[in-house]
Amino acid sequence: MTLRVLVLHVKASTAVNRTSGRRKPIPSRFTKKSKLKLSEYLKNMASPEIEEIRNKCFQQLAPLRIAVKEYGDLVRELKTNGAPKIDVDKAVIELKARKKKLEEMEVALAPKDASFDRLKLEDLLKRRFFYDQSFSIYGGVTGLYDFGPMGCALKANMIQEWRKHFILEEGMLEVDCTSLTPEPVLKASGHVDRFADWMVKDLKNGECFRADHLIKNAAEKIIADKKSDNATKTALQDVLARLEGFDNKDMDEASTVIRKFNFKSPSTGNDLSSAIAFNLMFPTQIGPTGDFKAYLRPETAQGIFVNFKRLLEFNQGKLPFAAAQIGLGFRNEISPRQGLIRVREFTMCEIEHFVDPSDKSFAKFKKVESYPMVLFSACNQMDGQPAQTMMIGDAVKKGVVANETLGYYMARTHKYLVKMGVDPRRLRFRQHLGNEMAHYAQDCWDAEILTSYGWIECVGNADRSCYDLMQHSRATNVKLVAEKKLSEPKAVNVVEAIPNMALLGKEFKKDAKKASESFEKHQVQVTLSQLSDDQLTALEKQLETDGSYKLKIDADEFLLVPAMVSVKRSTKTAYVVKVHVEEITPSVIEPSFGIGRVMYAVLEHSFRQREGDEQRTFLALRPLVAPIKCSVLPISANERLNPIIEAVREELARYDLSYRVDDSAGSIGRRYARTDEIGIPFGVTVDFESEKLPWTVTLRHAESMEQIRLDLTEVGSVVHALVTERMEWTEARQKYPKFEVKNE
């Protein structure tokens, strides 16, 4: 069911251009999109046309599906039998390669949006300054984009709706933390050690290439070359299929491929280095001494985790609660391409929902239970099966989705994306396979949107378990826990090391700077707190007998003397207290949105060409997110119309509607086209009819080009109702007399 098409009954429009003399039928596909209810969509999916396509595809896809399942089964079997890890990994690479071939065929077979042409969209976006490459007068920087007035407003509207949809509607706690992040924080989160991509270097001039991109391009070139022998081609085709599977562990394999096929730098032809890891965080330093290392945050999530205590307190100590952050993330991509899909600086919207790990039910889950979604489960992926439409309630009941909280956020994410203008037929939730997930994650579903770049991950929905809070707690020795009442008290043994912090500080001050002193003091404290009861007993004994104890801190050793630390216990047995509450480290469910990616998908899905005039492209943006809600166009520059124009402005301003007056020269048709290009959904035209009392104007629906005529005093409230989607265009059309346009 990944192959879906929606056939809607399309009426030919009778709307006719005022000036150009050409008749314009309504463009086919999405005309009624705003009216499309999900239930109707599902009904349509079962239509005979769909079945026919599905049958045709079935024959071509069946063998590929079987091939995937073969390896899916093998992986399961190896895991069940406890086979060596290396064998499992190999089988997973092959599984991924087969999945990729299946998916490529699926995409190839999917009915194309005949009207979509990425170059034309990019031309429009650049020309009307939605966004463009940053610093282009200085030659430009890849992976950095500046948003112009239209892109900026679109983005601001999307963020504003996100805030309403999630933060306000769910009563989340919003925070705004800094991008600058000290190294120890990102060391604890694992980013310093593991947040890297693989690259190869030109051995002579130092130019860098992303290892997988280089292999892909070089292999494709050889395969396309008629002179290459067949054995090489086959071998390289196999490499291409496996390439996605070359992750951290397998980069040795990438180096082997580069050596084996003698790949060179594409710019200079020089030899290349082996694949080396490159950390994707931008490094900097705080303050003038040069020894306070920091990075620009790669995600906003860590800012929420380090504020957990304050947030829990703000929530009066109660679980569950969710915190959210809207802000910048930075990733120093090796060689970013693909426009807004892969950038070095981007806006993220992240939610961290903190919940008792033993109870991930969600009070409001019943509100979304019957919400239907396209789910592409790990199981389906391993079986070579397509994605399935399921109600989220069923998915949780059947255990396809791990818990209600995760399911709730997936449904809310789906709803938000569709509200923004993502075509629901090009939206799926794909579950991570076991080996795709971070080792601590319990379940993870990416909202993927189909664009001309393929299926793009735009939102991650992950159950991160209690990993992050535990890591920060370990690194700082600060308890990041919530209290849970126990039904009856419980006995606990306490043995703990009590460091003499003042003395430790003095010890470190002798030969170190202030910043590192407090850091090292802290390290000792943390390490001590992590010793087991047995280790503490050994420490105590050794301090007594030897007068010192060597504490290992990573690679270093630190000599403790008795004055520096004591071990506390009530008797020689154990210190016993009775507790009525239990401390738990909450689990975290994280929906994480890349707003730029969603925005790009919305732009692709909103892009249209007028039928019969493919040069005339436009954006059918949802009124809710459109940068400007209404245009105001006088039919002529005659000054007589000015008071009416002024009255229209006031009407629109009264309803806080953003508008743009275009009184420039140029035919009304050209001016309509100009406003359509930037996705203005409605347009008010003032003509000489308007002067008759009471003043009237025409209101044009950009997508259908239909117009109605109404009293000027009504235009504000009608446009407002249309923009807030409280009224459909068809309703407005029925209520007011249609204005027959002479050929737009």
Place this chain on the structure above:
Amino acid sequence: MTLRVLVLHVKASTAVNRTSGRRKPIPSRFTKKSKLKLSEYLKNMASPEIEEIRNKCFQQLAPLRIAVKEYGDLVRELKTNGAPKIDVDKAVIELKARKKKLEEMEVALAPKDASFDRLKLEDLLKRRFFYDQSFSIYGGVTGLYDFGPMGCALKANMIQEWRKHFILEEGMLEVDCTSLTPEPVLKASGHVDRFADWMVKDLKNGECFRADHLIKNAAEKIIADKKSDNATKTALQDVLARLEGFDNKDMDEASTVIRKFNFKSPSTGNDLSSAIAFNLMFPTQIGPTGDFKAYLRPETAQGIFVNFKRLLEFNQGKLPFAAAQIGLGFRNEISPRQGLIRVREFTMCEIEHFVDPSDKSFAKFKKVESYPMVLFSACNQMDGQPAQTMMIGDAVKKGVVANETLGYYMARTHKYLVKMGVDPRRLRFRQHLGNEMAHYAQDCWDAEILTSYGWIECVGNADRSCYDLMQHSRATNVKLVAEKKLSEPKAVNVVEAIPNMALLGKEFKKDAKKASESFEKHQVQVTLSQLSDDQLTALEKQLETDGSYKLKIDADEFLLVPAMVSVKRSTKTAYVVKVHVEEITPSVIEPSFGIGRVMYAVLEHSFRQREGDEQRTFLALRPLVAPIKCSVLPISANERLNPIIEAVREELARYDLSYRVDDSAGSIGRRYARTDEIGIPFGVTVDFESEKLPWTVTLRHAESMEQIRLDLTEVGSVVHALVTERMEWTEARQKYPKFEVKNE
């Protein structure tokens, strides 16, 4: 007139606490602030009380004023007579020292807000998590702050209003550019060379101190020490007075002071280095090669300048137009203190208004002409005179403010700040003295707000002339100009160097990497374009005779051969074209807001203590910016009230009003206090009266603690009207029956 106090007629409130039994009169000063029209404020300023205070102050300030004027006159005289720069600079330092003494006395004499206690405010802000130090579980980082739910909402509301007040209302072009900025951009803007503070280093352990702070603290310590001799004390008092004048040029003087008085590191007692410049930008690098240097932007303005061409085009080539940007700025302060006033990462809102340098009139200026503002002109400052209240129209007419565009933005800035909750009596616009301005600036007025830290610059309003566009144009060889129609055509001579870029590229490619190749190629191109006609003729000749030409690029030389460059002219005389348009580099007027500083000022000006119960502090935030607009409090936990609570929620949600239900245990009085602390302006209480049909609730005005009783079905519209400031509380109080509270 810098000393102003506003005496308002204050009625004692009859509102009485429901539970605590204590009577609470309305706190004095700002009770009627929301009603305060500027005209009334001015009337009040002339009241007899003010005159009395003014007279008292006059006697103490008069000699200080004379002392300032003496040096103001001297500076003017020296400048007029063309005295050596060193003499002028010395006189300016003395002038500033005297100004500082005068201002300190003025602040000391100003009537204090008796209720203000910064520690109490800070306690509230931290406890209720408006904001707090970032990464505090890791020991914290100075100059970095995280905003919690309340601070975040307050900031978001302030930004939202800024966007409405400026961008939407003025039809500005909003952009959103990257924080990451390549070095050449900031080299051109002057930041790489000049954006620095002075610091001294501990010669043994490398710890750094801001030079001026170190001198201030050390000097104050010696002055306070009884054992110090008088001569030293006097000398150091003089140093303190001059300290602000120690700018870039005068840091030698700082080093001299440190040596002369033998100042040591306050942490270790070690010797200190001389004062050295420390660039305040955070350095990083883009991409993996390590040779693409970049910084985090210190201001958002440069992003607008480098997009000038696109923006002009978006505006269909027409001047004037304004672009705006809301985003992060980063400054690596040496040792930030003063909370939100001096931070390392902050949100800025900047406007760049591009205008024909020969016509800076502003069409909408007449709308603000009669807007009164407190102006502290350079002239008044040099004469030792206080700030004056003037209508902005008069200020422009008299030449106090340079032009209408600048004046318009100053008035709009004032309006915005007051709308946010800045007390207009603690707001002034101070003009930069000649030597304070950047060398390119033509006029500059800072909006300064009086806080417990003194007068703080919160908004800069500068006429930056055409400096930035010229600099970027020079650096990139891209014309950043607008076209202006000439009344008649004009002849122009054209002699230009035409470089062979491909050949230059090859030449550089031999031994350099890709990035620097294109950079160096570009440098040659730029340098060539800047040669005069005579220099070009010399170049042409030398290429002919010697076969080569050494082109100087800063410190480097580059050997050009004839194939690399040719000189284009139509004949041996000059290439003549006729033009109908003139290219002009626009001037830029820049209002630049530090949102964090404005927010801090708003918090200080909104902070109140209940009279008679100073422990009970609260924030009287303007409803427009309050993080949460309404609280909902059931008088008891009795479940009978639940349906009414639910109905109130629906009422408020229908009007998009943010609300917070507090159904926790605790007396209603304590819960009121809790909502008052976070600045919730209105509260709905559901009590047992509410159950009678039709359902009613009480509505409480937090600032006055007064309550009224109204039908539940009205509460949404009434709160909405109050929050949008379409209705005053007094109106609501007259319209609905007062609810007599038993002792809150």
